[in-house]
Amino acid sequence: MATATVNGLTVGYEVIGGQGGGQGRTWALTPGGRDGRDTPGLRELASALAERGHRVLLWDRPNTGESDVCFTGSSESAMQAGVLAGLLARLDMAPAVIAGGSGGSRVSLLTAARHREVASGLAVWWISGGVFGLLSIANHYCGGSIRAAWEGGMAAVAALPEWAEVLDRNPANRRRLLEADPGGFIAVLERWMAAYCPRDGELVPGLPDEDARALDVPALVFRSGASDVHHRRETSEHVAELLPDARLVEPPWGDGEWHERQAARTAGTAPGLFVRWPLLAPVLHEWAADVLPTA
Known part of the structure; x- marks a missing residue:
């Protein structure tokens, strides 16, 4: 590649x-x-x-x-x-x-x-x-990973099907994900999730x-x-x-x-x-x- x-x-x-x-x-x-x-x-x-x-x-x-x-x-x-x-x-x-x-x-x-x-x-x-549409993709992109990190830590996140390809095709990503702090990871994904919330004057998020x-x-x-x-x-x-x-x-x-x-x-x-x-x-x-x- x-x-x-x-x-x-x-x-x-x-x-x-x-x-x-x-x-x-x-x-x-x-x-x-x-x-x-x-x-x-x-x-x-x-x-x-x-x-x-x-x-x-x-x-x-x-x-x-x-x-x-x-x-x-x-x-x-x-x-x-x-x-x-x-x-x-x-x-x-x-x-x-x-x-x-x-x-x-x-x-x-x-x-x-x-x-x-x-x-x-x-x-x-x-x-x-x-x-x-926007709240659906907020949950689609972020919800599963937030719940997994909250309940099972980063090992649970790494086990999610949505991360399978990027971990398989770039093995270093598994280490990066597993070494991430669960609290910090959740904070980022909640910020990303909030970005999808519909807002007046912002038709497209961001x-x-x-x-x-x-x-x-x-x-x-x-x-x-x-x-x-x-x-x-x-x-x-x-x-x-x-x-x-x-x-x-x-x-x-x-x-x-x-x-x-x-x-x-x-x-x-x-x-x-x-x-x-x-x-x-x-x-x-x-x-x-x-x-x-x-x-």
Whole structure:
């Protein structure tokens, strides 16, 4: 694997595609959940963009894949956004089109807003929002680990399925996790959990609306499905309204995509939630060709 040291962390990554040229641009893709860069659908999207002349960075966020675990920052997404900005600079790949879905959309938005110098554009889909959606992911990302640390210490945290991949693929992470102070760990995750609490004037956790209005990069926002309670349609529409240079478009799938992918994963008929992301490639390419400077 290729790794880089960013903010004192070892970060796994790879680059797909050439150096650009013609209509090619540089992209950074981020999935959702605690999925790493090998999650089904992500590499296929990167390859589809590379076939159209683009150069694409795939990376493992801290706490995913082969990268180090890290428990610092105002929120997990903010910490990861800082690492992405540093990685792009370290690899001399900035500025790039920062793109991602679900949790990756939040990281992408925060990266572009807090580290404007690394962003040439922004493309996001499946933006988490709404009271139920935000409180659900707060519990999903933090609740199990807090309870495990409280009741069984860090050994119980290390035994949770949600940490299995990052501990297996980066053995040093097991030591880091087991050596962490349970009280300090709980304090960090409670801070991260609180960051998801809905707030007036902050549609996306960690991104004040006034900062979104000041984010002057070309942006492409895919409208969420009306049936999706986790990534609310109105959240996507309001994000597009906030961003001053945004284009709101329909996604290349039906209204029930999120539910259908969840059902397929549960039934074992599809390997993950992001398997149809390659369908985004033509829209992403055409938008980039229309609004972004050539490489």
